[in-house]
Amino acid sequence: MYLIKNVRLYTGRASYERGAVITDGGRIIYAGDEASMTAPPILGGVSVIDGGGGICMPGLCDAHCHAPMVLLRGEGADLPLFDWLSCVQEMEENFTPETIYTGTMLAIMELLRGGVTSFADMYFECADMIRAVIDSGIRANITRGSTSVEGVRSHIDLHREFDGADGRVRVYVGLHGEYTSDENVARAAAETARELGVGVHVHMSESRGEVEGCIERHGVTPPAYFERIGLLDVPVIAAHCVHLTDADIDILVRHGVYAAHNPASNMYLASGIAPVAKMRARGVNVAIGTDGAASNNTLDMFREMRLAALLSKVSTMNASSIAAADVIKMATETGARAMGFDECGVLEAGRPADLCILDGGALHLHGADIASDIVYAACGADVRLTMVNGRVLYRDGEYTTIDAELMRALASSARKSLRK
Numbered sequence: 014m015y016l017i018k019n020v021r022l023y024t025g026r027a028s029y030e031r032g033a034v035i036t037d038g039g040r041i042i043y044a045g046d047e048a049s050m051t052a053p054p055i056l057g058g059v060s061v062i063d064g065g066g067g068i069c070m071p072g073l074c075d076a077h078c079h080a081p082m083v084l085l086r087g088e089g090a091d092l093p094l095f096d097w098l099s100c101v102q103e104m105e106e107n108f109t110p111e112t113i114y115t116g117t118m119l120a121i122m123e124l125l126r127g128g129v130t131s132f133a134d135m136y137f138e139c140a141d142m143i144r145a146v147i148d149s150g151i152r153a154n155i156t157r158g159s160t161s162v163e164g165v166r167s168h169i170d171l172h173r174e175f176d177g178a179d180g181r182v183r184v185y186v187g188l189h190g191e192y193t194s195d196e197n198v199a200r201a202a203a204e205t206a207r208e209l210g211v212g213v214h215v216h217m218s219e220s221r222g223e224v225e226g227c228i229e230r231h232g233v234t235p236p237a238y239f240e241r242i243g244l245l246d247v248p249v250i251a252a253h254c255v256h257l258t259d260a261d262i263d264i265l266v267r268h269g270v271y272a273a274h275n276p277a278s279n280m281y282l283a284s285g286i287a288p289v290a291k292m293r294a295r296g297v298n299v300a301i302g303t304d305g306a307a308s309n310n311t312l313d314m315f316r317e318m319r320l321a322a323l324l325s326k327v328s329t330m331n332a333s334s335i336a337a338a339d340v341i342k343m344a345t346e347t348g349a350r351a352m353g354f355d356e357c358g359v360l361e362a363g364r365p366a367d368l369c370i371l372d373g374g375a376l377h378l379h380g381a382d383i384a385s386d387i388v389y390a391a392c393g394a395d396v397r398l399t400m401v402n403g404r405v406l407y408r409d410g411e412y413t414t415i416d417a418e419l420m421r422a423l424a425s426s427a428r429k430s431l432r433k
């Protein structure tokens with residue numbers, strides 16, 4: 014049991030200049046004003062965390078990532094999309110189960126260090142990724158970026174073996190994208206997700222070339238194509254959603270698709286600007302993701318929130334096109350729901366205790382409004398503590414479940430092995 018006190022509390026529903034949170038097991042039993050805690054816990058068996066006046070908020074939910082790509086950070090820098098892709102893909106051939114595990118664990122260290130408590134991932138060697146998720150204590154939705162029917166069907170065994178794990182692991186079905194699969198593969202993804210009763214994670218309408226190619230191949234845009242073959246009849250995380258027509262946006266609304274907005278990656282690879290304000294105004298669920306570290310190049314969801322807000326404002330030339338609280342909701346509650354972790358993303362009694370605490374001594378985090386401090390002033394390096402499912406996994410530079418020194422040592426040999 015933890016009593017977190019002396020924090021500026023942002024719950025996702027309300028904020029308190031001096032708040033407190035009490036957790037018991039994996040759940041929150043109180044989140045609110047410190048002075049009006051109705052039943053202060055008996056202090057035996059309770060660990061007190063003094064937040065030192067720092068912000069306490071829901072843990073961030075990274076809705077689109079490729080964790081092991083932390084080992085490819087910086088590769089192909091400043092190249093156009095397709096040159097970058099061939100550079101990265103050549104090295105991806107050299108991944109082994111061991112380097113996938115190491116890469117996933119390094120990514121998890123970076124995510125926890127930056128206050129992220131759950132992430133949705135698409136890569137390969139998923140069993141090794143899930144082992145890293147289980148060993149570290151973080152929460153994740155894992156899929157394979159399938160390009161074949163065989164790849165799609167491999168989710169059946171993965172789901173049987175791993176879906177569940179304290180409610181921390183979800184296995185959805187991953188389809189890499191329209192341009193890397195044919196109609197049989199896409200139909201198999203839809204069918205497999207229906208059979209398993211889960212959702213699909215897919216790249217959609219990231220670049221102009223992808224949309225033009227899809228129209229040539231199928232006569233319609235990617236959202237219309239996926240709707241036609243039934244892929245949108247299950248829950249969907251659609252990464253990017255940059256190049257959308259008004260009719261595409263209607264399709265996303267009709268099927269309750271979760272668009273995972275990746276502002277840094279879309280700028281880094283010069284893909285374009287997703288119409289976030291328009292999507293939100295029309296009722297699309299928009300979450301936020303970092304994408305892989307090879308096209309970002311950080312997994313810092315605070316920076317991602319800031320970019321999402323600023324990009325929306327400048328692209329619409331409207332400073333009110335999005336509010337700080339909206340951006341936090343995208344990066345917490347909406348992201349959690351996209352991954353199938355419906356109870357996460359808000360600090361309220363009865364919900365899972367996934368949260369982070371920022372540095373109370375940081376002078377830039379004491380502005381007029383907590384939400385504004387979180388989105389416009391904070392960065393991942395301000396995080397002092399990250400808790401997932403009621404367990405402290407990161408605190409003041411130390412990891413409680415990960416041998417950080419070992420992982421750092423393995424990182425350099427793993428990087429070398431990818432360059433062979």
Ligand SMILES: [Zn+2]
Nearest residue numbers: 216252304305
């Ligand atoms: Zn991606």
